[in-house]
Amino acid sequence: MKWLALFAAVPLIAWLPLPDFWIFQLNYIGLYALTCLGLVLLTGVSGLTSFGQAAFVGMGAYTTAWLTLNLGMSPWMTLFVGLALTGVSALVVGLITLRMSGHYLPLATISWGLALYYLMGNLDALGKYDGLLGLKSLSIPGPEGDFDLGQGRAFFVLTWLILMVAAMGFTHLLDSRAGRAIRSLKNGTQMAEAMGINTFRYKVTVFILAALLASVAGWLMAHFQRTVNPSAFGLKMGIEYLFMAVVGGVGYVWGAIVGAGLIKLMDDQLQVLLPRLIGTSGSYEVIVFGIALVLVLKYLPDGLWSLVARHLPRRNRTEDWTHAEALEERNKPCPGEVVLDVQNIRKQFGGLVAVNDICFQIKAGQIVGLIGPNGAGKSTTFNLITGVLPLTSGTVTFQDETISGLPSRDIARRGMARTFQHVKMIPDMTVLENVAMGAYSRSHRGVLSGMLRTNVAEERRLFKEAQHQLERIGIGHTLHELAGNLAMGQQRLMEIARALCADPALLLLDEPAAGLRHKEKLALADVLRQLRGEGVSILLVEHDMDLVMKVCDHLVVMEFGTLLTQGTPEEIQQSPAVRAAYLGTEH
Numbered sequence: 001m002k003w004l005a006l007f008a009a010v011p012l013i014a015w016l017p018l019p020d021f022w023i024f025q026l027n028y029i030g031l032y033a034l035t036c037l038g039l040v041l042l043t044g045v046s047g048l049t050s051f052g053q054a055a056f057v058g059m060g061a062y063t064t065a066w067l068t069l070n071l072g073m074s075p076w077m078t079l080f081v082g083l084a085l086t087g088v089s090a091l092v093v094g095l096i097t098l099r100m101s102g103h104y105l106p107l108a109t110i111s112w113g114l115a116l117y118y119l120m121g122n123l124d125a126l127g128k129y130d131g132l133l134g135l136k137s138l139s140i141p142g143p144e145g146d147f148d149l150g151q152g153r154a155f156f157v158l159t160w161l162i163l164m165v166a167a168m169g170f171t172h173l174l175d176s177r178a179g180r181a182i183r184s185l186k187n188g189t190q191m192a193e194a195m196g197i198n199t200f201r202y203k204v205t206v207f208i209l210a211a212l213l214a215s216v217a218g219w220l221m222a223h224f225q226r227t228v229n230p231s232a233f234g235l236k237m238g239i240e241y242l243f244m245a246v247v248g249g250v251g252y253v254w255g256a257i258v259g260a261g262l263i264k265l266m267d268d269q270l271q272v273l274l275p276r277l278i279g280t281s282g283s284y285e286v287i288v289f290g291i292a293l294v295l296v297l298k299y300l301p302d303g304l305w306s307l308v309a310r311h312l313p314r315r316n317r318t319e320d321w322t323h324a325e326a327l328e329e330r331n332k333p334c335p336g337e338v339v340l341d342v343q344n345i346r347k348q349f350g351g352l353v354a355v356n357d358i359c360f361q362i363k364a365g366q367i368v369g370l371i372g373p374n375g376a377g378k379s380t381t382f383n384l385i386t387g388v389l390p391l392t393s394g395t396v397t398f399q400d401e402t403i404s405g406l407p408s409r410d411i412a413r414r415g416m417a418r419t420f421q422h423v424k425m426i427p428d429m430t431v432l433e434n435v436a437m438g439a440y441s442r443s444h445r446g447v448l449s450g451m452l453r454t455n456v457a458e459e460r461r462l463f464k465e466a467q468h469q470l471e472r473i474g475i476g477h478t479l480h481e482l483a484g485n486l487a488m489g490q491q492r493l494m495e496i497a498r499a500l501c502a503d504p505a506l507l508l509l510d511e512p513a514a515g516l517r518h519k520e521k522l523a524l525a526d527v528l529r530q531l532r533g534e535g536v537s538i539l540l541v542e543h544d545m546d547l548v549m550k551v552c553d554h555l556v557v558m559e560f561g562t563l564l565t566q567g568t569p570e571e572i573q574q575s576p577a578v579r580a581a582y583l584g585t586e587h
C-alpha cells in the first residue's frame with residue numbers, strides 16, 4: 001500500500017504547477033539519489049566504503065553515448081548493454097578488491113575510480129576530455145511519432161519511478177534472509193560465517209547491485225544532459241556521492257534521497273554565493289562540504305534521516321507465521337555414535353601454544369564439559385573445532401567426516417552450531433531477526449527473491465522457528481525488541497536460541513551461563529537436558545561448576561593449553577590435579 005501510494009505520487013508531482021526549474025532540479029536529485037541508493041546499501045548497510053561509484057555512472061553513460069552515436073542503437077537497448085558491461089566490471093573489480101580490509105578497500109576504490117576516469121579521458125573513441133556530444137534525449141516510439149521525454153516532467157516521471165522501484169527492491173531485500181546476511185557484514189564476518197553465510201559472496205553481490213544502479217543513473221544522465229564528459233565521473237564526483245550518502249543517512253534507503261537533494265541544492269547555492277563572498281571564483285564549495293562532513297560525522301553520525309527515523313513509529317512485524325510449515329529437520333546421529341573426534345589439535349600464536357595436542361571425543365546425546373582456568377585455551381579449542389581459526393596441526397572429525405581445514409560456514413552447514421564467549425549479534429536488528437539468522441543454512445531464498453518478495457512463505461517458516469526457539473529458551477517476550485537493548489544475560493540466551501535454529505547435531509556453548517540469574521541458569525540446565533534427550537550433543541565451556549557438575553556426562557579439563565585430565569564429573573571432583581589447577585595448591 002505504502003509503495004503504491006509512492007508510485008502514484010510521482011506522476012502527481014509532475015502534474016503540480018511547479019516551476020520548470022524545480023522539476024529540472026528534481027531530475028538531477030533523482031539521478032544522484034539513484035547512485036546514492038547503491039552507496040547506502042554498499043557503504044551504509046554493508047560497511048564497504050567506495051569512492052569509485054562515479055566511475056560506474058560513467059560506464060553506463062559512455063556505453064549508451066558511444067553505442068547510440070556510433071551504431072545508432074536505441075537507448076532502450078543500450079541500457080542493457082551498459083548494465084551487462086558494468087555488471088561484469090563490478091564482478092571483476094569486486095573479486096579483486098573486496099577481500100581487502102580496513103583502509104585498503106577505500107584506497108582501492110579511489111585507484112580504480114581514477115583509472116577509469118583517465119581511461120575515459122584519454123580514449124580517442126570516447127572523445128578524450130571533451131567527451132561525446134549530440135546525444136538524443138530519451139523518447140518512446142508511438143504511432144504518431146516519438147514521444148520525447150526531454151528534460152522536464154516526463155523525464156521526471158521515468159527517473160523517479162525507477163528510483164522508487166529501486167527503493168522498494170532494496171527495502172524488501174534488507175528485510176529478508178539475504179538482507180539480514182547483508183546487514184551482518186558491517187559487524188565483522190565471524191558470526192555470519194558461523195551461521196553458514198558466505199560473506200564474501202554477499203559483499204560481491206552488494207557491490208554489483210550498487211554498480212548496476214549507478215550504471216542506470218549514468219544511462220539516464222547521458223540522455224538527460226545529451227552529452228557525456230569525464231569530469232562528471234571523476235573522483236570528485238565519487239567523493240560527492242559518498243558525501244550525499246553520509247549526510248542523508250548511511251543506513252537508510254530514504255537517506256539517499258535526502259542527501260542527494262541537500263547536496264545538490266547546497267552545491268548550486270554555494271557556487272553562486274561563495275565567489276561573491278570571497279571575491280574570486282573557484283571550487284570553494286568543496287571546502288564547505290568538507291567542513292560540513294566533519295560536523296555531520298561528529299554530531300549526526302547516522303545522517304539526517306536518522307532524525308526523521310527516530311520519530312517514525314517502529315513497525316512491529318505481524319505475527320502471521322503461526323500456521324507456517326516447520327523447517328525440515330536434520331537426521332540426528334544414533335545415541336552412542338561418535339559425533340566429534342578431536343585428535344591432537346594444536347594452535348600456536350607465535351611462540352604461545354594456546355592449545356597443545358588436545359584429544360577428546362563426544363558421543364551422540366552426550367553433554368561434555370570443557371573446563372579450566374582463564375586462559376587455558378578453551379575458547380581457542382572452540383574456534384579450532386568450528387573452523388573460526390585454522391589448526392596448526394591435528395584433525396577434527398565430525399560425524400565420520402574430516403572437517404579440519406574447512407571454512408567455518410561449511411562446518412556450520414554440516415550441523416554444528418555455536419555461541420561466542422563475547423556475544424556476537426546485530427544490535428540494530430530485532431531479537432527475532434537475529435535468531436532467524438541461525439536457520440540460514442536450513443533455508444534457500446536469495447537476493448532476487450528478497451527483492452521481489454517471493455520469499456514470504458520461507459520467511460514465515462524462519463520466524464516460526466526463531467520464535468519457537470526463543471520461547472523454548474525462556475525469552476519469548478523479547479521477540480520484537482532490538483537485540484542491542486537486551487540485558488547481557490538475555491543476549492546470551494538469544495545466542496543459544498540462534499544456535500538452536502540451526503537444528504544442530506552438535507552444539508558448542510562458550511560460557512552460556514555468564515551473567516545469567518539463578519533462575520535463568522536452572523532454566524538453561526533444563527533446556528540442555530531436554531536437548532540431550534532429543535539426541536543433540538553439547539560441548540559446554542562454563543565456569544559455574546554447579547551447573548557443569550549437574551548437567552555434564554563427561555568432563556575435559558585443560559590448563560595452560562594442555563589436557564590435564566578427563567572423566568566423569570565425580571572422577572574430576574576427586575582429582576587432586578584438578579583441585580591444584582583451580583585452587584593453585586601443590587599436588
Ligand code: ADP
Nearest residue numbers: 349352354372373374375376377378379380381
Ligand atoms: P580460555 O577460553 O580458556 O579462557 P583462550 O582460548 O581464550 O582461553 O586463550 C588461550 C590463550 O591463547 C591465552 O593465553 C590467550 O591470551 C591466547 N590467545 C587467544 N587468542 C589469541 C589470538 N588471537 N592471538 C594471540 N593469542 C591468543
Ligand code: MG
Nearest residue numbers: 378379380421
Ligand atoms: Mg574463553
